[in-house]
Amino acid sequence: MSETQGKSKNKCDGCKKSQGEDGIKILRCGRCKSAMYCSTTCQKDNWYFHKNVCRARGAVAEGKKWYDPFRKCRDGTSHFGDLELMTWGDTCPRDENDHRLGWGNCFVDEALQLKRKYEEEFGSDDIAMYGYWSHGFRWTCCGMAAGQNDGCDHHGTGPDPCQCDFCHMGKSLPDSIYNMDTLERRGLNLPRGPDPRSFHLVKASLAGFARPFMGMPE
Structure with missing residues (x-):
C-alpha cells in the first residue's frame, strides 16, 4: 500500500474508520490507487469485494481495457465486443416475471437511486459501477448479460466463426x-x-x- 495525499475525510474501505481516528493512517491500494485501507488486515478482509475493481484499474494503468474483450465462454468461443451499461430511460422494459425495469437494469422504483449512486458516489465511473452492480452491463456483440458465459452468438462479426x-x-x-x-x-x-x-x-x-x-x- 502507498500513503494517501488526502485529508481526514479519507476512510478505510474495510472498517470505515477515518484518517487520524484512533491514530490510524489511511493507505491506498498499491495497485489500483483507489481503495483505501488502514491496515493489511482490512485490505485482506475486503479483497473479495475489491478484487475485480482492483484488477480492472490495474489493467487501465497498464494501458489495457478494464475488462477482457475476448472473455472465454464455456463452449470455447469468446465475447469480443464492448461491455455497456444499460441505461434505459422513460421506456422501461419488463423482465420474464413482468417486473418493470429501469436505468441500470434494476427495478424501476430503485432506478433513480442506482443512477444517483453511479453519478455521485462513483463519479460516473463504469469500473466502480461494474464492481458494485455488474447486472447492469451487457455485451454489445451478442446482446447478452455481462455474466453470460454460455456462448457468444455474433453471427459473423467476430474474429472467430460463430458457433450457433x-x-x-x-x-x-x-x-x-x-x-x-x-x-x-x-x-x-x-x-x-x-x-x-x-x-x-x-x-x-x-x-x-x-x-x-x-x-x-x-
Whole structure:
C-alpha cells in the first residue's frame, strides 16, 4: 500500500474508520490507487469485494481495457465486443416475471437511486459501477448479460466463426429469434447471419434433426 495525499475525510474501505481516528493512517491500494485501507488486515478482509475493481484499474494503468474483450465462454468461443451499461430511460422494459425495469437494469422504483449512486458516489465511473452492480452491463456483440458465459452468438462479426446452429446450417436467424425483445438486446442493432465461415455439414445435419425434434425454432 502507498500513503494517501488526502485529508481526514479519507476512510478505510474495510472498517470505515477515518484518517487520524484512533491514530490510524489511511493507505491506498498499491495497485489500483483507489481503495483505501488502514491496515493489511482490512485490505485482506475486503479483497473479495475489491478484487475485480482492483484488477480492472490495474489493467487501465497498464494501458489495457478494464475488462477482457475476448472473455472465454464455456463452449470455447469468446465475447469480443464492448461491455455497456444499460441505461434505459422513460421506456422501461419488463423482465420474464413482468417486473418493470429501469436505468441500470434494476427495478424501476430503485432506478433513480442506482443512477444517483453511479453519478455521485462513483463519479460516473463504469469500473466502480461494474464492481458494485455488474447486472447492469451487457455485451454489445451478442446482446447478452455481462455474466453470460454460455456462448457468444455474433453471427459473423467476430474474429472467430460463430458457433450457433443457424450459422452451422448456413441460415439467417428466423424472425421468431431475431425479433425477440429480450432486455439485454434492446436498442442494439445485432447481426442476423449466417457467418460464411461457420458452415459445417455434420453439425448442420445434427442441428437440422435435433431442433424440430426438441420443438426449437428452425
